[in-house]
Amino acid sequence: MNNPVKDPLDELFSSLNDLVQESPSPAFVQDLEARLDALEKKRRKPLLIWWFFSALGAVLFSGSYFLFFSNHAANQGQQHAENKNNTSAQAMTKKQMDTTSFASEFSSLFHPSTSTYTSTSTSNSSSSSSSSSSSSSSSSSTNLIAPFPTTSSTLLSSSVSSSNAAPSPDNTRVQEETYIINPILLSDDHEKDCVLIVDQPTPVLPKAVVPTKKRIQHQIGLQFGVSGIFSSFDLPASHPLLTDDQMKLFRETREFGERNTSSWDFNLRYGMSINNWQLQTGLHYFEWGEQLQYDVISVEGTNRYRYLSVPLLLGYSFDFGKIRMSPFTGLAYGKCLTANGNYIEPQVNGVTLVTAKNFAGTFIGQLELQYVLNSKLVFTCTPVYRRALGPLIDQQLIVNSYQSLGLQTGFLYRF
Amino acid sequence: MNLEPELQLLQAAAAGERRAQLALYELCYPVLISAARRYYHNTDEQMTVVNNSFVKVIQYLNNYETGRFLSWVKRIISNEIIDEYRRNKRYNELYRFDAPVEERGAPDFQTDQIFSHEQLQRMLLSLSEPARLVFNLFAIEGYSHKEIAQMLGVTEETSKWHTKMARKKLRELIENIHE
Numbered sequence: 201m202n203n204p205v206k207d208p209l210d211e212l213f214s215s216l217n218d219l220v221q222e223s224p225s226p227a228f229v230q231d232l233e234a235r236l237d238a239l240e241k242k243r244r245k246p247l248l249i250w251w252f253f254s255a256l257g258a259v260l261f262s263g264s265y266f267l268f269f270s271n272h273a274a275n276q277g278q279q280h281a282e283n284k285n286n287t288s289a290q291a292m293t294k295k296q297m298d299t300t301s302f303a304s305e306f307s308s309l310f311h312p313s314t315s316t317y318t319s320t321s322t323s324n325s326s327s328s329s330s331s332s333s334s335s336s337s338s339s340s341s342t343n344l345i346a347p348f349p350t351t352s353s354t355l356l357s358s359s360v361s362s363s364n365a366a367p368s369p370d371n372t373r374v375q376e377e378t379y380i381i382n383p384i385l386l387s388d389d390h391e392k393d394c395v396l397i398v399d400q401p402t403p404v405l406p407k408a409v410v411p412t413k414k415r416i417q418h419q420i421g422l423q424f425g426v427s428g429i430f431s432s433f434d435l436p437a438s439h440p441l442l443t444d445d446q447m448k449l450f451r452e453t454r455e456f457g458e459r460n461t462s463s464w465d466f467n468l469r470y471g472m473s474i475n476n477w478q479l480q481t482g483l484h485y486f487e488w489g490e491q492l493q494y495d496v497i498s499v500e501g502t503n504r505y506r507y508l509s510v511p512l513l514l515g516y517s518f519d520f521g522k523i524r525m526s527p528f529t530g531l532a533y534g535k536c537l538t539a540n541g542n543y544i545e546p547q548v549n550g551v552t553l554v555t556a557k558n559f560a561g562t563f564i565g566q567l568e569l570q571y572v573l574n575s576k577l578v579f580t581c582t583p584v585y586r587r588a589l590g591p592l593i594d595q596q597l598i599v600n601s602y603q604s605l606g607l608q609t610g611f612l613y614r615f
Numbered sequence: 616m617n618l619e620p621e622l623q624l625l626q627a628a629a630a631g632e633r634r635a636q637l638a639l640y641e642l643c644y645p646v647l648i649s650a651a652r653r654y655y656h657n658t659d660e661q662m663t664v665v666n667n668s669f670v671k672v673i674q675y676l677n678n679y680e681t682g683r684f685l686s687w688v689k690r691i692i693s694n695e696i697i698d699e700y701r702r703n704k705r706y707n708e709l710y711r712f713d714a715p716v717e718e719r720g721a722p723d724f725q726t727d728q729i730f731s732h733e734q735l736q737r738m739l740l741s742l743s744e745p746a747r748l749v750f751n752l753f754a755i756e757g758y759s760h761k762e763i764a765q766m767l768g769v770t771e772e773t774s775k776w777h778t779k780m781a782r783k784k785l786r787e788l789i790e791n792i793h794e
Contacts, residue, residue, distance in 0.1 A: 207754070207782065209754075209782055209785055209786065209789075210753070210754035210755075210782075212730065212735070213735055213739065213750075213754050213755055213785070214754060214755050214757075215732075215735065216649065216653055216732060216735055216736065216739070216755055217649070217755050217756070218649075219645040219646060219649060220645060220649065220732065221645060222644065222645050222648060223641060223644065224640065224641065224644045224648070224665075227662065228644075228662055228665065228666065229637065229640070231662055231666050232637075232640060232666045232669060232670075233633075233637075235666050235667070235669075235670045236633065236636060236670065236673065239670055239673065239674065240631060243631070438671075438698060439675070440668075440671040440672070440674075440675050440690070440691040440694055440695070441675075441690060441691070441694065442694070443694055443697050443698060443766050443767075444697075444698050444701060445766075445767075445768045446765075596678055
């Protein structure tokens with residue numbers, strides 16, 4: 201910005217560069233405030249989007265968590281209820297047996313001759329009670345069985361009389377043993393509702409979903425692989441210190457000068473499966489970066505940002521005999537091992553040194569294909585997609601984001 | 616007069632505090648409006664370029680490293696004016712003239728007359744847009760022809776040609792005022 205020889209005319213006009221203290225008019229301030237409001241809104245928007253997706257992720261995660269664990273709890277509850285039912289059914293059967301034997305004992309106490317007589321007398325009493333006009337002969341026997349529900353007696357008698365002949369003592373005994381009286385309804389308060397089920401098999405309890413036994417399995421494994429890294433950069437439409445032309449040149453130079461690259465991956469993993477659900481963690485090594493070869497300056501090479509991360513992945517496996525397919529998704533958070541990189545300067549005449557984020561998050565989605573070699577050993581082949589959460593490089597005009605697609609193979613040991 | 620803002624004010628403005636932003640605007644306004652007036656007749660155009668530049672100042676305040684703040688602001692408004700000029704498709708006019716320009720030796724203009732800011736501004740605004748732009752950048756803001764050529768994407772010869780034409784026109788105007 202130095203002009204050695206100044207023309208007097210230029211000098212005259214350069215006085216226009218002198219500042220005159222002046223305040224902005226209200227119209228200027230009003231217009232500015234509107235522009236600043238718009239800028240503030242624009243700034244808030246990515247923040248809102250970030251919060252929205254974070255909340256969505258949290259809801260999905262907690263939803264799947266509750267879905268998984270509530271099913272588990274429900275299964276446990278059902279098992280508990282079934283146990284309880286079994287216990288009460290057993291108690292009920294016992295009580296029924298007690299009641300039946302008590303009835304026969306009670307009958308035989310007043311009619312000690314035979315059990316058949318009890319049945320016959322009951323038959324009489326029942327017919328009198330059902331017709332609501334009891335005869336004097338039958339009333340005595342009815343009174344005798346008064347502590348027992350009348351309806352029960354009716355059913356008892358009908359069952360016995362259905363044989364159309366005087367039942368043999370053995371026959372009656374057999375029938376008596378199959379009588380089931382609802383024990384709850386034996387109290388006097390529920391006399392009207394008493395039901396005696398005759399000649400029916402023991403009622404079957406509602407079929408509970410029999411919970412399958414929880415199968416927990418652990419696995420450790422090693423996987424190696426190769427990934428293709430796709431690098432992308434964000435460049436603002438304009439910058440105060442660069443003209444549109446400079447920005448365009450910078451963008452084009454980067455577009456042509458930076459290319460995708462590949463990297464080795466390594467995964468030392470531990471997994472736990474509960475039934476078909478899988479949880480995976482471990483140590484995950486991978487790289488981000490790109491190849492550089494700018495035409496305008498003699499800089500070439502590869503930027504590599506190496507990360508060692510701890511993933512936490514949730515998956516579900518589908519079994520097809522010896523082959524198992526398990527889609528996984530989750531996040532990894534890791535420390536940068538190599539953070540230095542270089543890019544062309546915005547003025548395209550030098551190199552800018554940059555440093556990648558020291559700690560970075562990564563989204564991981566993978567489809568694990570397993571081949572079961574034997575009960576302990578499994579071969580895996582896994583296509584993996586990774587995406588760095590947010591820009592990994594964010595240094596003034598150098599803003600880089602990464603994603604990768606790779607394939608890992610390895611072995612798992614199950615125990 | 617020290618017009619450099621305090622760091623605290625810059626931080627508050629960058630954080631989005633409206634009162635600090637307006638205080639900073641008050642401070643930058645003379646720089647911004649004096650540049651805008653050299654390029655535009657119309658108040659609306661001046662307002663647009665002044666406020667757009669100030670929004671960029673706020674937007675990139677985090678990138679500002681301590682130094683001469685008002686020079687930084689001046690550079691922002693210069694780039695904004697150049698970008699605005701090109702957005703309005705008046706840019707092609709700059710390419711019309713590409714004839715070689717003879718380097719002048721000693722300056723041949725002398726005047727004792729004193730002109731007010733308004734008179735000078737009026738004369739400047741009477742120039743054609745490309746001539747005004749190049750003359751402003753070269754004579755007033757002090758960019759070299761090489762820098763102007765880079766910024767505008769034209770040859771140095773074109774920049775020199777426009778400067779020469781601007782000087783010629785301004786000399787005529789000054790002589791007319793004398794008469």
